[in-house]
Each structure stands twice: as structure tokens, then as C-alpha cells.
Amino acid sequence: AQSVTQLDSQVPVFEEAPVELRCNYSSSVSVYLFWYVQYPNQGLQLLLKYLSGSTLVESINGFEAEFNKSQTSFHLRKPSVHISDTAEYFCAVSDLVGGAQKLVFGQGTRLTINP
Amino acid sequence: EAGVAQSPRYKIIEKRQSVAFWCNPISGHATLYWYQQILGQGPKLLIQFQNNGVVDDSQLPKDRFSAERLKGVDSTLKIQPAKLEDSAVYLCASRSGTGEYEQYFGPGTRLTVT
Numbered sequence: 002a003q004s005v006t007q008l009d010s011q012v013p014v015f016e017e018a019p020v021e022l023r024c025n026y027s028s029s030v031s032v033y034l035f036w037y038v039q040y041p042n043q044g045l046q047l048l049l050k051y052l053s054g055s056t057l058v059e060s061i062n063g064f065e066a067e068f069n070k071s072q073t074s075f076h077l078r079k080p081s082v083h084i085s086d087t088a089e090y091f092c093a094v095s096d097l098v099g100g101a102q103k104l105v106f107g108q109g110t111r112l113t114i115n116p
Numbered sequence: 117e118a119g120v121a122q123s124p125r126y127k128i129i130e131k132r133q134s135v136a137f138w139c140n141p142i143s144g145h146a147t148l149y150w151y152q153q154i155l156g157q158g159p160k161l162l163i164q165f166q167n168n169g170v171v172d173d174s175q176l177p178k179d180r181f182s183a184e185r186l187k188g189v190d191s192t193l194k195i196q197p198a199k200l201e202d203s204a205v206y207l208c209a210s211r212s213g214t215g216e217y218e219q220y221f222g223p224g225t226r227l228t229v230t
Contacts, residue, residue, distance in 0.1 A: 033217065044120070044207065044221035052217065091158050101171050104219065106158030
């Protein structure tokens with residue numbers, strides 16, 4: 002069975018500081034990894050994903066994540082955060098894309114940006 | 117294109133009462149999911165539909181929860197009778213087809229059972 006562990010439930014940082022949100026997974030088969038973001042009072046939105054190819058993936062708003070198979074990790078990073086990045090971030094894993102794909106989510110990390 | 121719609125956004129009921137949630141996925145999306153998100157936890161899959169057939173309902177508490185997707189479009193999720201531990205946000209998501217990986221989420225319904 003697959004599982005996801007997000008090591009930090011809350012991460013407070015100052016604006017323009019770097020941030021890393023940690024995610025570790027367990028799976029006995031090939032994995033596809035996702036980061037979703039949930040802004041206050043909104044639904045989850047896909048931030049970025051790893052399906053295959055380059056292990057470093059990027060989002061349009063400056064976040065990046067690196068798939069590390071040996072450490073079974075998919076940490077999310079941003080070199081300089083903005084107030085608008087305040088949200089809850091969920092790491093998720095799937096053993097399929099398409100078809101009967103289902104996601105297993107971590108517990109979430111609440112990112113709070115202080116001015 | 118319009119996103120995934122859910123209603124109501126909020127619901128407060130007493131334990132042992134029944135409640136129903138409605139979801140309208142993105143037009144043309146074949147796959148529909150219902151998730152339960154308890155405060156402080158990540159979403160947990162309850163049931164997955166492919167068109168109007170159930171793909172996975174292994175984590176649905178079938179003694180009290182039921183879901184249907186008539187005609188392969190809208191879906192309803194029902195709880196009868198509700199328990200205190202059912203207090204959560206119920207999220208609906210849809211995905212377009214077999215080759216797609218992204219799930220699109222609705223805003224959710226926040227249920228409080230008192």
C-alpha cells in the first residue's frame with residue numbers, strides 16, 4: 002500500500018525567505034508524485050507533478066520539487082516566498098496515471114508567510 | 117470552462133440525521149471522486165466513479181454512506197445516519213479521461229455534526 006508523510010504540519014517563514022516543505026512516500030511500485038495547494042476557502046489546485054523524465058519539476062509561480070528515488074522524497078522548495086503563497090500544501094502519490102488512478106494524500110503542511 | 121461545482125457549501129446537522137451533498141463535475145469528465153477531509157488531515161478517497169460505474173469504494177463506510185452518479189454526470193453523496201466523526205469537508209473532484217492525470221477539485225462542503 003502507498004503512503005505519504007509530510008513531516009511538518011506548519012511552517013512559518015518571513016516574506017522573501019526561502020522555504021522547503023518536506024514529503025516522503027512509500028510505495029512498492031512505480032510512483033507518480035504531485036503537490037496540490039489549497040488557498041483559504043478554495044478547492045485544491047495542482048501545483049506541480051512528477052510523472053517521468055527530469056527529476057526536477059517546476060511550477061509557473063516559482064516552486065520546484067525534486068524526485069529522489071533513493072530517499073523516497075519529493076520535497077517542495079521556493080527560493081523566495083510571497084504573502085500570496087500562504088496556503089495549505091498537500092503532497093500526493095499515485096501508482097497510475099489515467100485509468101483507475103487514485104491519489105493518496107499526506108496530512109498537509111500549512112505555510113504561513115509573515116511580513 | 118466552469119469548474120467543479122458543489123452544494124451546499126456548509127451544512128450543520130444533528131447526529132442521527134441524514135444529509136446529502138451534490139457535485140457537478142467539469143463537462144465531459146468521465147471520472148468523478150468523492151473525498152473526505154477531516155480537520156488536520158489530507159483528503160481520503162471515499163469512492164471513485166468511471167462514467168456511472170463504481171471503480172473503487174473500498175473506503176466508503178457502506179453502512180451509512182451511499183453515492184450515486186446517475187447518467188454519468190452529476191453525483192450525490194449521502195450519509196444516513198450521521199455520526200459526530202463524520203464532521204469533515206467533503207470534496208468532489210473530476211478527471212477528464214484515461215490519459216489524463218490531473219484531478220480538478222470543487223470547493224467542498226463543510227459538514228458539522230452536533
